[in-house]
Amino acid sequence: MTTRGQTQQFDKALFKASVEKHLVTTYAKTPETADSRSWYLAVGKALAEISTGSLLETEKQIAEQNVRSVNYLSLEFLIGRLTGNNLISMGLYEEVSAAVEELGLNLTDLLEEERDPALGNGGLGRLAACFMDSLAAQEYPAVGYGLHYEYGLFSQSFEGGHQVEVPDAWRGIEGYPWEVVRPELGQTVGLFGSVETYTDKAGTSCRRWVPAMTVEGVAWDLPIVGYDNKSVYPLRLWECRSPAPFNLARFNDGDYVGAQYGQLEAGNVTKVLYPNDNHDQGKTLRLMQQYFHCACSVADILRRHFAAGNKIEDLAKLESIQLNDTHPTIAIPELMRILIDEHKLGWDAAWAISSKVFAYTNHTLLPEALERWSESLIADMLPRHMEIIFEINHRFMTLVEEKWPGNNEIKRKLSIIEEGQQRMVRMANLCVVSTYAVNGVAALHSELVKRDLFPEFNELFPGRLHNVTNGVTPRRWLKFCNPGLTELVNEKIGTEWPAKLEQLSGLAKFAEDKKFQKRYLAVKKDNKQRFADWVQDNMGIELDTNAIFDVQIKRLHEYKRQHLNLLHILSLYHRLLNEPTFDMHPRVFIFAAKAAPGYALAKDIIFAINKVADKVNNDPRLGGKLKVVFVPDYRVSLAEIIIPAADVSEQISTAGLEASGTGNMKLALNGALTIGTMDGANVEIREEVGDENIFIFGLLVDEVLKQKEEGHDPYRYYHADSLLRASLDLLNTDEFTPGNPGQLSAIRQNLLDGGDPYLVLADFADYVKAHEKIDAEYRDQATWARKTILNTALVGKFSSDRSIRDYVNNIWKLKAVSVK
Ligand code: CR1
Known part of the structure; x- marks a missing residue:
């Protein structure tokens, strides 16, 4: 039977059999011993089987067509429970409700068993989730890239009226039924170390980063099911694992690495979501999270690009990377580093690509939320990236000098590097200088971004600042x-x-x-x-x-x-x-x-x-x-x-x-x-x-x-x-x-x-x-x-569908791909 909106083949008997199979083989319960939670897990797994198949098929068809896509980079995706929503998108709500009833279960009760994946703090993370939903609903090719936090936003209870925070192990012991691990997409990420100069085969003197240690990125995909169509897009979340043994051979002669190692041990990089909304704490581990996220994501974007047979020169034609606030800004020097140090492009060629790949969304004017990282922290953890940031700033300052000759006050104000007792890197400035589009999230906000936050940038880069009013799915x-x-x-x-x-x-x-x-x-x-x-x-x-x-x-x-x-x-x-x-x-x-x-x-x-x-x-x-x-x-x-x-x-x-x-x-x-x-x-x-x-x-x-x-x-x-x-x-x-x-x-x-x-x-x-x-x-x-x-x-x-169309038409310039 097919009802309107149903986008997947559905056979009730087969589905029931799949649920019972998962109950036994995945969750080790019999229909007699299973509690409500086990049934929910088995139903989720049976459904995920369908969505994972569609996800692979969508990936294949989009890769074959080799069309432009957007990569939405965000440290937060506050997706909420997936089961109910995915059933609606698949058009299977009634069918599955009837199927589980025949198993003696009530769908509404089962849905209540799901724990919210709370991988975000508030509006910024929830927006990212609505945007993924709208991209898939309208079939604009997209991949969401985030982090696979072991603990999401804390659960809150009250004791005597006071807030008490409890860790949120959202996946439970059994794991989350909707996610699927993709070992073949793993990445290795360097940290710390130094930069060395060497002479390449052509006799040119080059710079390269020699990290002191590496960590491993494991990809987990969650399905973003397109409403009323056959597309399923990946929300790809990176989990950090330490490789064993650490690759410390070159550096283990002093305490130097020992110190870094201790920092990493203090918590696996993706252990926990920072519980701050509209507030920047500037913690070392947070920078590590940001870089880990960016390094894995940029590498995966390049992997896809080359797997489809493309040349590096065509990157900006085929890929756009949207930075959800400044949290993933370090992706910019990371891409520059790869283009220059690994693909051997000159600065100008690399910049010509990079500056057409990235776009940035500003979500706040609150000064305490505008990220600034200390130069020494970046230089220590990411020495080559710091060199690249200095070079971007140096060239940018030349531009400012041309526009406002001799005006040191404007230079001080716009510089990516903030001078002071401790020099700081202003991530928002780095974004505005290095992206092809910057947008605020409502008309008034975007006006204030132009008028109060970045007035000189608006003069320097006319047309770069946009508005895209937010929306909800x-x-x-x-x-x-x-x-x-x-x-x-x-x-x-x-x-x-x-x-x-x-x-x-x-x-x-x-x-x-x-x-x-x-x-x-x-x-x-x-x-x-x-x-x-x-x-x-x-x-x-x-x-x-x-x-x-x-x-x-x-x-x-x-x-x-x-x-x-x-x-x-x-x-x-x-x-x-x-x-x-x-x-x-x-x-x-x-x-x-x-x-x-x-x-x-x-x-x-x-x-x-x-x-x-x-x-x-x-x-x-x-x-x-x-x-x-x-x-x-x-x-x-x-x-x-x-x-x-x-x-x-x-x-x-x-x-x-x-x-x-x-x-x-x-x-x-x-x-x-x-x-x-x-x-x-x-x-x-x-x-x-x-x-x-x-x-x-x-x-x-x-x-x-x-x-x-x-x-x-x-x-x-x-x-x-x-x-x-x-x-x-x-x-x-x-x-x-x-x-x-x-x-x-x-x-x-x-x-x-x-x-x-x-x-x-x-x-x-x-x-x-x-x-x-x-x-x-x-x-x-x-x-x-x-x-x-x-x-x-x-x-x-x-509707976030309208927001996404605004991004597509004014910024990303994508064409929809209808998956068959
Ligand atoms: C803003 O405070 C907005 C969301 C999504 C928040 C809120 O008004 O709706 O972003 N900003 O755009 C934020 O979290 C770090 O900044």
């Missing part, structure tokens, strides 16, 4: 996570929208339709119930689905201002208890967020929200109007049940600091109304849905800059606004930490005496007003229904 973020809404949408506009999200605009004409409104709201209610059940089962908190579900889910960061949200909650608490005439529609404030383990204030904010939650959820004086839920261990699979249940989407960063955001897109798509600042992609969401269907508040970018320049005075707001004062002062009492006053005061202290670096107090009053408007409008259910329907209808632009 509609397969995972609507079709899979919201089956109720999917059914309703299918009924109204047909079933093609998951691949053509613009078609959602066809829903707009039903926005006023009473019957449709009712059904749309009923779906929302069901989704709220599904999430409320989860909260009841997992946290023991009862939620009323008539309340407004107000959601802020993202990494915990001061610039994202979860503490502004908290202050608003405190203001409601204060008013409910102190203003006899104050009335509000019941609200549930839902948070989910991980804090970087070393980020003290972020952890304080989590603790404060948890403490406030403990109190308000059990305070009978509030009449059940206020609930606060901090859901532990935020991850993709949790987002999949929170997002469809959201009424309100909190996107409240200080203007100018959230490059784009992508949660904002997922929430709007699922019918949550945004309360947000004019920041990142919020600006474009407003453009699409219309000012009436979004709640915008707060200072604009230029107002923020002006206020900072003129000197922001938090106490001015504190003294002028009694509600703000009351809310802040609650943090100094023991209201939420009985017997322990002061446990929450670090936040108040940071805002008042710490200068309020993210202007929380400046935006507070306007934020409270916007929330009052939400309260009023929610009470009028017909108005709310119209607005929420229009949000779903009008955000088709934010």
Whole structure:
């Protein structure tokens, strides 16, 4: 039987037999002894058998056609669970559901057994996953290159309200059923050592790197299954293994290598993902991860290039390498090194290729996230690469001198090398100088990249800076996570929208339709119930689905201002208890967020929200109007049940600091109304849905800059606004930490005496007003229904399919290859 969208031959009997075979031979369980997890593993393996076959076939057909492809290099791919999503892409969801039912199993329960591969921190890693999905869906030839971390992002739990981090061994003991190891693709990677000069056969004096040691790269492929087509692309993740014995013969006469060896022993290079989002820690092992990733990936790209019979001169014609932020920047000197030292090209010939291969995406303006590596660290670990970086900079400085003769200030500002006590390599500058395209991730962000981050580069390299507004895959973020809404949408506009999200605009004409409104709201209610059940089962908190579900889910960061949200909650608490005439529609404030383990204030904010939650959820004086839920261990699979249940989407960063955001897109798509600042992609969401269907508040970018320049005075707001004062002062009492006053005061202290670096107090009053408007409008259910329907209808632009087409048309210049 073949249903629409089914792209794979499927024989139910064969499939069942394959599941049972894997149960026994791969997982050593009989149908009688198997638990739910073993069944999930066996089903996953049986499906992976199908996808691996397609992956090899796709590789073969693309290689035969020898077409241009993109290589997406990212230290993070936050792919989330694959089984459910792959079933949808393969068009096998119903078939497999029926097959496992005949085995006495329930597919939904089995899918819950899968542990999220959390190989990323937040938006940047999740974007990479959506992009791979959209590349495969549209059949633009691509390979994703990342790292096979043994431990993904830590799992989070709370003890007494405090975040506790637990290592995330995502593969389990049995291994992850979807991945397949590719021993034939292994690479050897050098580290440390020195550079020597030698004379080649032609009598030319050459430089070459003599590494002190090597490590091995093992390739693991995860299948990126194209939606509704036969393409399956590899997400190739490199695992680092130490070769035994170490190749130390030449260098083991002193302590020199011993020291390096110790560093490596401190942790296998790919042991663990660095748990920082939008923050650079500059650790040696992290640089090693970055180089290991780049060396394996560049070598694999070249392997493919030559295996297809191509010459090195044609590399830029056939391959583009996209750098997801600066994390893989070291790929640039690595390719230059290979071109010059191994392929014997002159500098100009090598540069002509390399500078047309790489493109770079900037994801942040936050200074603490812009990577700078100390020159001495790079020189020690990668001496030949450091020479090459110096040469790139030397030539670049000549260009700057030509453009701005005698202007040392501009030279100092643009130089790849930052002078100072310790010389540093500015990776973003290296990227802008060495790539053919640089892009920001939302219109506003890209403007700020041009105006504030790289204005001179924009003059020097006109046309190099682009915008590509981020997007999200509609397969995972609507079709899979919201089956109720999917059914309703299918009924109204047909079933093609998951691949053509613009078609959602066809829903707009039903926005006023009473019957449709009712059904749309009923779906929302069901989704709220599904999430409320989860909260009841997992946290023991009862939620009323008539309340407004107000959601802020993202990494915990001061610039994202979860503490502004908290202050608003405190203001409601204060008013409910102190203003006899104050009335509000019941609200549930839902948070989910991980804090970087070393980020003290972020952890304080989590603790404060948890403490406030403990109190308000059990305070009978509030009449059940206020609930606060901090859901532990935020991850993709949790987002999949929170997002469809959201009424309100909190996107409240200080203007100018959230490059784009992508949660904002997922929430709007699922019918949550945004309360947000004019920041990142919020600006474009407003453009699409219309000012009436979004709640915008707060200072604009230029107002923020002006206020900072003129000197922001938090106490001015504190003294002028009694509600703000009351809310802040609650943090100094023991209201939420009985017997322990002061446990929450670090936040108040940071805002008042710490200068309020993210202007929380400046935006507070306007934020409270916007929330009052939400309260009023929610009470009028017909108005709310119209607005929420229009949000779903009008955000088709934010499909990652569109983002990928923008990259393809403006940057990568790829042609689709339809796999037969
Ligand atoms: C940004 O903070 C954006 C994602 C994806 C993040 C977020 O606004 O949506 O990237 N940046 O583009 C980041 O992680 C290192 O920078």
